[in-house]
């Protein structure tokens with residue numbers, strides 16, 4: 001999305017900045033790691049594909065992403081939205097957080113009038129699928145993932161995106177054995193709605209209305 005192309009979310013020790021061309025090589029190298037591919041349920045891309053992906057994350061109106069920067073020796077604070085890209089070194093990149101907007105469908109039950117018309121049997125809504133990754137293991141398990149998820153969802157509200165995109169719910173898809181991720185999302189209000197056995201994957205959601 002273009003909305004965050006000149007935005008930083010400053011949480012003191014963590015700063016979220018837009019995904020820029022200068023971040024691609026490091027991100028691409030992270031994603032060569034099979035363990036990270038497994039944890040994030042993702043497929044490896046070529047470097048060229050990753051550059052295209054970066055462009056699409058920056059431009060497409062259904063995708064929002066931030067790169068996470070860690071600042072050593074700075075206190076954690078409440079997220080503050082800045083209309084600039086804060087100075088940072090690529091060496092301090094530790095992960096990313098993003099959301100992909102899709103359309104969800106809901107069956108309309110027990111409505112005989114609707115049942116006569118196939119088109120009225122379901123209603124559609126917009127949902128935001130959240131993904132979060134701390135690529136460097138030494139930064140995990142210190143509460144940073146929780147701070148990043150909360151800062152991102154705070155930005156979704158205060159930027160007006162929840163309202164302007166009409167987002168009805170957030171969802172996440174995560175491997176059933178990914179305990180830190182399951183605990184993190186439960187803690188911030190997500191509840192399990194599905195288990196997809198063929199992927200050994202849990203889906204959790206957080207309704208917004």
Ligand SMILES: CC(C)(COP(=O)(O)OP(=O)(O)OC[C@H]1O[C@@H](n2cnc3c(N)ncnc32)[C@H](O)[C@@H]1OP(=O)(O)O)[C@@H](O)C(=O)NCCC(=O)NCCS
Pocket residue numbers: 039040095130131132133134135139140141142143144145146147172173174178179180181183184187
């Ligand atoms: C999943 C991930 C984002 C969590 O971030 P994190 O900073 O490690 O998590 P936090 O320190 O904020 O902890 C979140 C919760 O998980 C628990 N937790 C963290 N590490 C844990 C571990 N190794 N084992 C068990 N519980 C753990 C914490 O205690 C906390 O729960 P609590 O508050 O109920 O006690 C991070 O571990 C990560 O990026 N992993 C690799 C990529 C990935 O799995 N992404 C998720 C795909 S959606």
